[in-house]
Amino acid sequence: DAEITQSPRHKITETGRQVTLACHQTWNHNNMFWYRQDLGHGLRLIHYSYGVQDTNKGEVSDGYSVSRSNTEDLPLTLESAASSQTSVYFCASSPGTGSETQYFGPGTRLLVL
Amino acid sequence: AQSVTQLDSQVPVFEEAPVELRCNYSSSVSVYLFWYVQYPNQGLQLLLKYLSGSTLVESINGFEAEFNKSQTSFHLRKPSVHISDTAEYFCAVSGSGAGNMLTFGGGTRLMVKP
Numbered sequence: 001d002a003e004i005t006q007s008p009r010h011k012i013t014e015t016g017r018q019v020t021l022a023c024h025q026t027w028n029h030n031n032m033f034w035y036r037q038d039l040g041h042g043l044r045l046i047h048y049s050y051g052v053q054d055t056n057k058g059e060v061s062d063g064y065s066v067s068r069s070n071t072e073d074l075p076l077t078l079e080s081a082a083s084s085q086t087s088v089y090f091c092a093s094s095p096g097t098g099s100e101t102q103y104f105g106p107g108t109r110l111l112v113l
Numbered sequence: 114a115q116s117v118t119q120l121d122s123q124v125p126v127f128e129e130a131p132v133e134l135r136c137n138y139s140s141s142v143s144v145y146l147f148w149y150v151q152y153p154n155q156g157l158q159l160l161l162k163y164l165s166g167s168t169l170v171e172s173i174n175g176f177e178a179e180f181n182k183s184q185t186s187f188h189l190r191k192p193s194v195h196i197s198d199t200a201e202y203f204c205a206v207s208g209s210g211a212g213n214m215l216t217f218g219g220g221t222r223l224m225v226k227p
Contacts, residue, residue: 042119043157092157106156107155
């Protein structure tokens with residue numbers, strides 16, 4: 001079955017380290033998104049991509065970067081992790097032809113010490 | 114720009130009682146509206162959505178929501194809840210021509226008690 005996966009599911013890192021969170025989808029969806037979830041804020045958009053080589057900044061993009069070298073993957077990199085980036089991160093994808101549902105991965109819980 | 118307000122951060126309710134989770138939005142353009150559900154330690158799943166047509170939309174597990182354009186609301190209701198409905202519920206909005214970017218509300222935790 002087609003799916004969207006994230007790895008790792010849990011990560012502990014130290015302030016200042018570079019961290020990369022993986023997202024992989026097998027639906028061949030054009031659109032992919034990264035969100036962070038914090039108590040009281042719901043989900044906030046970090047970066048998104050409408051296709052290979054396309055990336056765009058979302059609402060809370062400072063300190064994060066993404067790259068889209070193929071359809072299936074959109075890795076999220078924290079260039080220099082900060083304690084404020086402790087959060088749960090969700091990846092999502094959608095077909096990209098209009099108002100479709102976004103399909104979410106299981107999430108990555110990141111703790112920055 | 115769009116915004117979504119979920120008026121209740123937590124809603125406790127007894128099993129088999131009715132429930133309403135409130136959602137209001139603001140937008141300067143036509144919108145699509147969504148309710149997502151998140152069970153503990155899982156990602157979000159679509160519960161139901163309004164794109165066009167009938168303003169009352171239903172899910173397969175008994176939830177329904179009504180789009181009210183004049184009140185800019187999309188409240189979620191269920192006439193009789195089960196313990197298994199305990200979860201976090203998120204209302205979200207996207208512009209109808211905005212390339213499918215979602216803006217989420219802060220979430221409402223539904224706690225169903227026996």
